[in-house]
Every structure is written in structure tokens, then in C-alpha cells.
Amino acid sequence: MIRLLVLGTAFAALLASPTLAQQPTKLLNASYDVSRELFAAENEAFIKQHPGVTIDQSHAGTSKQARSIVEGLEADVVTFNQSTDIDFLAKNGFVSKDWTKAFPNNASPFYSFPSFLVRAGNPKNIKDWGDLARDDVHAVFPNPKTSGNSRYTYLAAYAWAKEAYKGDQGKIEAYITKIFNNVPVFDTGGRAATTTFVERETGDVLITFEAETRGIVKQYGKDKVESVIPSVSLLAEFPVAVVDKVAKKHGTEALAKSYLDFLYSEEGQRIAAEFGNRVNNEKVAAEVKGQFPDIRLVKVDDVFGGWEKVQKEHFASGGTLDKLYGSR
Structure with missing residues (x-):
């Protein structure tokens, strides 16, 4: 019995080891310059569904952001306002070449102009x-x-x-x-x-x-x-992507995908609309239609x-x- 207890304690300690048991809980989202308030709200809502997760933000012009990632900024995801900047990441091996197929609407959860x-x-x-x-x-x-x-x-x-x-x-x-x-x-x-x-x-x-x-x-x-x-x-689409090279290094692939999926959820779409974006979700778009001029x-x-x-x-x-x- 004593031997079993010792083994059990040792096994529990092994599971508690950060390298074996602890899943990554932190993401860095590199985004465009005027999206600070939007993603502060999106992040808060996502974290409520995923207690213990931390989402850090980086904001600048997306071309500058893309160059920074290639030069060493370790962003797990990007939420940009121009597809060419994600294409730049793809050409440099940071994002999958077929990134537009990873999420609906050519990987654009909402849009503006x-x-x-x-x-x-x-x-x-x-x-x-x-x-x-x-x-x-x-x-x-x-x-x-x-x-x-x-x-x-x-x-x-x-x-x-x-x-x-x-x-x-x-x-x-x-x-x-x-x-x-x-x-x-x-x-x-x-x-x-x-x-x-x-x-x-x-x-x-x-x-x-x-x-x-x-x-x-x-x-x-x-x-x-x-x-x-x-x-x-x-039409200004706001494309998103997992930065595969960084997410793989951090072990955050699943969390990164879940985060971007949230932007397409009804809650994520309502938050986007609240901050003035036009959304693709038909139910939410119908709810807010009267707020947006043709x-x-x-x-x-x-x-x-x-x-x-x-x-x-x-x-x-x-x-x-x-x-x-x-x-x-």
C-alpha cells in the first residue's frame, strides 16, 4: 500500500510537470491599427469561455506587422485588414499557402469599407x-x-x-x-x-x-x-490566419484555431457589429441591419x-x- 502511494504521488508530480501536463494558455494576436477596442471586447468574451487563457495584442499597420513577424514577432494569430500581408507571411513560410480555405468567407469574419x-x-x-x-x-x-x-x-x-x-x-x-x-x-x-x-x-x-x-x-x-x-x-475584408510556424513552436495550434473560430460565432459577430463592422453571419446581420446604411x-x-x-x-x-x- 505504501509503495502504491509513493508511485501514485510520483505519477501525480510527473503530470504536474509543465512540460507534460500544462497546455499552452497564451496567444499573441497581431492586428491592424484601429482594432484595439474591438479585440479588447472579443478577447474578454473569449476568455470567459476559456478561463485561464491570456490574449495579448499587438497593433500597427498590417504591412508593418507582417514584416515584424518575419523579423521575429512571435504572433500566434493575425487579424489583418488586407490579404496581401497574409500572403507575404505565406510566401515566407509562416502561414499555410491555402490559408484562405482555413476559415469561412475567404478567412474574413467581418468587413467594412x-x-x-x-x-x-x-x-x-x-x-x-x-x-x-x-x-x-x-x-x-x-x-x-x-x-x-x-x-x-x-x-x-x-x-x-x-x-x-x-x-x-x-x-x-x-x-x-x-x-x-x-x-x-x-x-x-x-x-x-x-x-x-x-x-x-x-x-x-x-x-x-x-x-x-x-x-x-x-x-x-x-x-x-x-x-x-x-x-x-x-469592400474591405478583414482576413485572419493562424501563424502556423509560431503556433507550432508554442504548441498553440488548437487554441489559436479556437480563438479565430470564436470570431465567427454569434457572440463574436455581435461584438464585431457593436464596434461598427458589417458581419457575415446571416442571423446577426439581420439583427443589426437597421443600424447600417445601404x-x-x-x-x-x-x-x-x-x-x-x-x-x-x-x-x-x-x-x-x-x-x-x-x-x-
Whole structure:
């Protein structure tokens, strides 16, 4: 009996060994710049379902985040706002090459689009993309070299111009150049641009995701700012992925997948909608439909031939963005 007790005690001690019994309970989520409040709420809800789990966050422009992961930031999951940045991780062996098939809706749990935020009363009467090229309008948005948020703004404006100018390349490029020239300061990310517009009171209109504009109006009040929905905008999907290389090293593959699955759950979708995002879950989308104005959204695939083509033609070194944006 004594021998059995000793063996049992030794076995229990072995099970208590961190290397054998303790499952990983900590994740790092690398996300885009303006998603802090959203994921604070998502994380809190997920942790309630998984007591003892810790979710750490890293926020910056997603291109910067992707480079940081390749250079050593050990993020277990990414929740980005642009697929090309996850493709960059895939090309460098950090994410599965078929990552878009790992979760529903091309691995995008919710979506938004570039929208406008103006001063209360809209004193400059800014209604649509064409107004951004007026001499008396100064738009605020972050540096498209560092911000996925801003690249969506660039593409949305470009898509509007392609329609408005019936494909006339000279007029399109002159329009985009005029917008760039009207920007008083280029911040590195979306949240810094929000601070510039709202707190420093710089510029006449902020262009950022609708989800961000809704949050700003809620925070600062309609007596200070108001949102304006343009006639057309560009669908901005927010793709997610497990960073396989890091998760395997940490032993967090199952926890990482469970965390991203939660974003698709009804609870996760309701939280996303509460923070101004448009959701794909049909039940939740029907519940919040009245809160979101109708808008015509165009897609990168339809207007530009897909993200791979956009990357080569617009965002690669020497591409259209470099030509129009110059050394700003």
C-alpha cells in the first residue's frame, strides 16, 4: 500500500510537470491599427469561455506587422485588414499557402469599407469622393506606404475615379495626385490619423473604415463629428490566419484555431457589429441591419483584377502608387 502511494504521488508530480501536463494558455494576436477596442471586447468574451487563457495584442499597420513577424514577432494569430500581408507571411513560410480555405468567407469574419468623417454640420458639404479633390478640402488619411487602411482609401478613390472619368487614365491620375496634395500630414497608421483629425482638429474630412467612423461618433458625439457614406466604396475584408510556424513552436495550434473560430460565432459577430463592422453571419446581420446604411460596394477582383495584380501594378516598387505619391 505504501509503495502504491509513493508511485501514485510520483505519477501525480510527473503530470504536474509543465512540460507534460500544462497546455499552452497564451496567444499573441497581431492586428491592424484601429482594432484595439474591438479585440479588447472579443478577447474578454473569449476568455470567459476559456478561463485561464491570456490574449495579448499587438497593433500597427498590417504591412508593418507582417514584416515584424518575419523579423521575429512571435504572433500566434493575425487579424489583418488586407490579404496581401497574409500572403507575404505565406510566401515566407509562416502561414499555410491555402490559408484562405482555413476559415469561412475567404478567412474574413467581418468587413467594412472606406468612409468619411466630417466636422459637425459638415461645413464643407463633403458628400462623395469627388469633393476630396476640391481646393478647399483637406483630407486626412494615413500613409499608404505603411497602412493597409490607407491603401483601401487609395483603391476606393481610384475605383470611383475610374467610373467618374470613364477610364481616362490621365484624369484618374490627376485626381489621385490632387487628393494626395491636399493631405496636410501623413500619419503611419489609421489611429494616428484619427487623432490628427479629431483631437488636433487638422483637416476637413477623415477617410477611414466605416467601423472606425462609427466608433469615433459614438466616442466624441454628433455635436463634434458626423459620418458621411459616399455613393460607392471598396469592400474591405478583414482576413485572419493562424501563424502556423509560431503556433507550432508554442504548441498553440488548437487554441489559436479556437480563438479565430470564436470570431465567427454569434457572440463574436455581435461584438464585431457593436464596434461598427458589417458581419457575415446571416442571423446577426439581420439583427443589426437597421443600424447600417445601404451602400454600393465594389470588389478588388472586379475593378482591379485581384490583389496579386493590384500588388504588382499599384503597390510594388515603381508602381502607380510610387508614381503618384512620390516621395511624400
